[in-house]
Amino acid sequence: MKVIVQKYGGTSLATPARIRSVAKRIVAARRAGCGIVVVVSAMGDTTEQLLGLARSVISQPPRRELDMLLTAGERVTMSLLSMAIQDLGSEAISFTGSQSGIITDTSHTNAHILEIRADRIRRELAKKRVVIVAGFQGVSVEREVTTLGRGGSDITAVALAISLGARECEIYTDVDGILTADPRVVPGARLLPEITYDEMLELAGLGARVLQSRSVELAARHHLTLRVRPSIGEGTGTVIRDETLERPEVRGVTHDEAIALLSLRRVPRSPRSLSQVVTSLANAGVAVRFFFHGAGAEKTTDLSFVVNESDLATARRVLASEARRIGAREVRASKGVGLVSVIGVGITRSPDMLARIFTALSRSRIHIGSVSTSETRVSCIIPQSAVGRAARALAREFDLMKPRTARSTSGGRGRKRASAPRE
Template sequence: MALVVQKYGGSSLATPELIRKVAERVVRKKEEGHDLVVVVSAMGKTTDDLIRLAEEVAEEPPPREMDMLLSSGEQISMALLAMAIQDMGYPAISLTGPQAGIMTDTSHRKARILEVDTSRVRKELSEGKIVIVAGFQGLSTEGEITTLGRGGSDRTAVALAYALGAEGCEIYTDVEGVFTADPRIVPEAKKIPVISGDEMLELASSGAKVMEARSVEFATKYGVEVHVRSTFSDEPGTVIKREDPAMEKVLVRGIALDTKEAKVTIRRVPDRPGVAAAIFSPLADANINVDMIVQNVSQDGFTDLSFTVSTSDLKTALAICEGTKARVGAEEVTADEDVAKVSVVGVGMRSHAGVAAKMFKALADEGINIEMITTSEIRISCVVRKEQGERAVRALHRAFELDKEPT
């Protein structure tokens, strides 16, 4: 029998009724002759509720205790789904991340998976059981419970699919797949049937919410084919797979908007060797991902340096930069949360010129000012004012004619 790994998000498990519907879908797959490992997120908004509880009892909850608290959400889901499947007459067992062999580094709240010991999962599968695994969590090399950060359940599913040699990895969510833009912003957005792993990684890193970037990176690196589809529909979704030459025929695959970035500016930084390293090394040590970086032209031996970070990391980043400011002799550290990042993504950029010019003209025609620009081989991103973000997405979607059926 072929092994399939499925993952169900919080919106798919938000109520007891929905959990029973997921159980029915899992059982149908089992009846088709598949072995099944099912990874689950916490029910609905459970994780957000737990974070609020922690903030009500402590101003700055310790990261270790936060992991102990947050890991409980997925354990509720896994147990309830296992109960629902057993109630339908099928053998099932729930396992926590550590019980399923998910081993991580020691970074609380943002742990990385180091390896997966599949022995327990294989044992349960060999006994004919459907294995339900709590996503988002693991056991560190120091024996501590860790969580993987937002989107961590996707990462659990992809890691298990690779480690178990699964035939496929199915990510079930409340949308029907990956679209050319967020349909809530662009009603004419089209579902993309097939997308390369590199394109999906760039879209996820740029704000697309269907899959989390590190999960896509892992799937792409290890060749795990992922099918993103809706829990509430039997329609095919979007397949994320290795790139093939035909994909370059499409100039731009999609538009992404990220409204959860903030811009940090350090003013009058001494323009000399080693200063940039002095600024960014402490941020890296704190596991803060820096996205876009812009340095102004030097004047009188000083320059301004701006970069973007996730809003969730802003408080820590500012504290670190305040400490660095005195050491390097900078004048001031400021933050701007009223920004958004809009990106166009497509492997066709490798072989077609003029994408940047078309993007900048479309934004200019809308009266949208560009504050920062960054590029990769298949992506161009611009920072704009937050209130102009959605208008920018709509303008770019029209400019690149993404309302036509994708191929």
């Protein structure tokens, strides 16, 4: 029997009416003869509400207890969806992460899956039942309930698809698929019919919130095709898979305003200085998004780090301590910066790529503070106030927007087209 793994995010399941609508889609797929495994997120903003409830009791909730609390959201959704499917005349059964055999390490609130013992799921599929699995959660090797971190339901779905030998994993959300830019900032952003794993990883890591990057990495390692589709309507969405043709081409523009720039000025030149600073940041749990360095005065160097805005206070404290230890002159921090990135496999091989990016931003009178490049992206640090203008300028430069006639035609459907928060 062909097995299909579907994942539905919290926005797609936010109300009883939406749950019933999703149930109808699932039953139609089951009646077509496929074995169906469905992974669900918590309804709407349930996870954020539970997190807020915990913090109203204690400012720093213990991680183990947080996992016990937060997994309740997906259990509610899985039960209600199973009820709705059964009401439509199909057999269904709901499982928690532990009942599904999802075994993780012991890292509470950010666990990694070690293995999936899916025998129970296979037995229920053999009985022609739809299996509903609570996403985002598992059980550790020490028999503790764990969660997989933000966007963990995507990881659950991909891991189950691989374990069950599914050909592809369908991710249903409240947007049409992967777009060339955020339509809230770039009106007329186009749907991408297909995209490579590498391109999707860059998009996910630089501000696009449709898919969790760990799930894309896992799918890429196992060559599992992903399909992002709208949960309302019959859109074909976006297919994510291996690259098939060599095509240096801009595929999208991302932006991020929630970053901060920190600089460690006039660091004495030493082979160990950089490794010590980066190690201290890592030990404090600060993820360095980008790194730049430049020559300072009198045999010194300047080290600059781009971090998430939420990590600014921790990063500043770490760098101040490192400055005293290694003899750097000062630490400078700025929150008024943003990031805009151009994405596409092999784009930096194009000889005029940087020129086109810089010219487009220059025409819009946007100052570029720093630039970082890789095989699949060019990222520019710019003033935070200019991020929207920069994204629109680059989308125009690389023809990433619908023709105006198409924009006016599609604008009246009333459907939300912006990327939703992670589900």
